[in-house]
Amino acid sequence: MKTIQFNKTECGVDFLLNVLSGDQVSDSYLNTDVYNTDYFEILFFKKAEGTLILNHHEINVGDNAIIFISAFQNRQWKMNKDLLDFTSLIFQEDFLNEFFADKLFTYRLLYFYELQHPLRMDVTSMEMSKSCSILTEIKSELLTVRPDSAHIIRSQLYYLLQTLNRQYSSQNNLSLDNVGNNYAYQFKRLLETNIRTKQRINDYTELLGISRITLNKAVKSQFNVTATELIKRRLISEIQTQLIYSNQTTSEIAYEFGFSEPNHLMRFFKTLTNETISEFLSHHQHSLKLSAVQE
Numbered sequence: 001m002k003t004i005q006f007n008k009t010e011c012g013v014d015f016l017l018n019v020l021s022g023d024q025v026s027d028s029y030l031n032t033d034v035y036n037t038d039y040f041e042i043l044f045f046k047k048a049e050g051t052l053i054l055n056h057h058e059i060n061v062g063d064n065a066i067i068f069i070s071a072f073q074n075r076q077w078k079m080n081k082d083l084l085d086f087t088s089l090i091f092q093e094d095f096l097n098e099f100f101a102d103k104l105f106t107y108r109l110l111y112f113y114e115l116q117h118p119l120r121m122d123v124t125s126m127e128m129s130k131s132c133s134i135l136t137e138i139k140s141e142l143l144t145v146r147p148d149s150a151h152i153i154r155s156q157l158y159y160l161l162q163t164l165n166r167q168y169s170s171q172n173n174l175s176l177d178n179v180g181n182n183y184a185y186q187f188k189r190l191l192e193t194n195i196r197t198k199q200r201i202n203d204y205t206e207l208l209g210i211s212r213i214t215l216n217k218a219v220k221s222q223f224n225v226t227a228t229e230l231i232k233r234r235l236i237s238e239i240q241t242q243l244i245y246s247n248q249t250t251s252e253i254a255y256e257f258g259f260s261e262p263n264h265l266m267r268f269f270k271t272l273t274n275e276t277i278s279e280f281l282s283h284h285q286h287s288l289k290l291s292a293v294q295e
Contacts, residue, residue, distance in 0.1 A: 018090050018091075039093075044066055044128060045063065048062055054119060068121070087132055100154070138156050
């Protein structure tokens with residue numbers, strides 16, 4: 001599978017961030033090949049008709065839709081080329097962490113690394129125009145860098161990301177309280193980098209140097225689930241992605257993720273998803289065939 005990397009030289013910018021209009025990059029979103037990127041994307045669709053398969057989730061893309069894609073998520077687009085008008089904001093995680101001096105900034109944004117709620121948000125045409133206006137100003141600063149450009153971009157970007165965060169929280173009934181709950185966000189970050197090898201809550205309490213009670217209290221307060229539940233959700237998501245995009249057998253995947261027997265993986269999968277691995281793969285293939293017919 002192809003991984004597209006952020007290249008400042010090719011992008012023609014001095015930052016690990018860029019704003020791209022749809023007519024510049026539409027070919028990438030009309031190509032039906034599966035790929036991922038080493039950067040984050042927020043896509044603002046003024047006009048669109050089609051679907052996005054993001055890891056194992058199918059997302060309908062229509063007018064005035066905003067799509068949030070984290071780095072290294074596998075994606076496959078099925079878009080109508082005659083109804084496509086969008087703008088893309090792309091950036092690497094290190095850029096945000098350094099730009100805002102907060103190593104957990106990406107994890108505080110509710111729409112990244114989300115496991116339960118949609119990675120799509122519908123907005124009004126007025127809200128879409130307002131977001132695109134900010135993107136136009138950011139692009140202007142990127143094209144003509146001045147001594148104070150970094151400050152201008154920082155303020156505009158922060159306002160845009162936080163405004164989207166507020167809208168996303170409202171649409172999905174998520175709390176914006178406890179944004180300073182660092183243990184919860186540190187745990188979320190550790191899950192992203194360790195889930196294949198660390199699947200017990202004690203693994204993470206040791207990494208964080210805190211008690212199980214402290215971790216559970218922090219996670220429950222921030223995400224309204226226990227730390228163990230969050231581990232299970234992240235693990236099943238990783239397994240589903242591996243089932244779809246790798247050529248490994250169920251046995252090979254079971255051993256790679258630390259299950260002593262393939263049957264243990266199968267039972268875990270059925271408990272978490274209410275379907276067998278075979279049923280999951282069958283449903284996924286059925287969705288792909290439907291998308292192909294609709295084209």
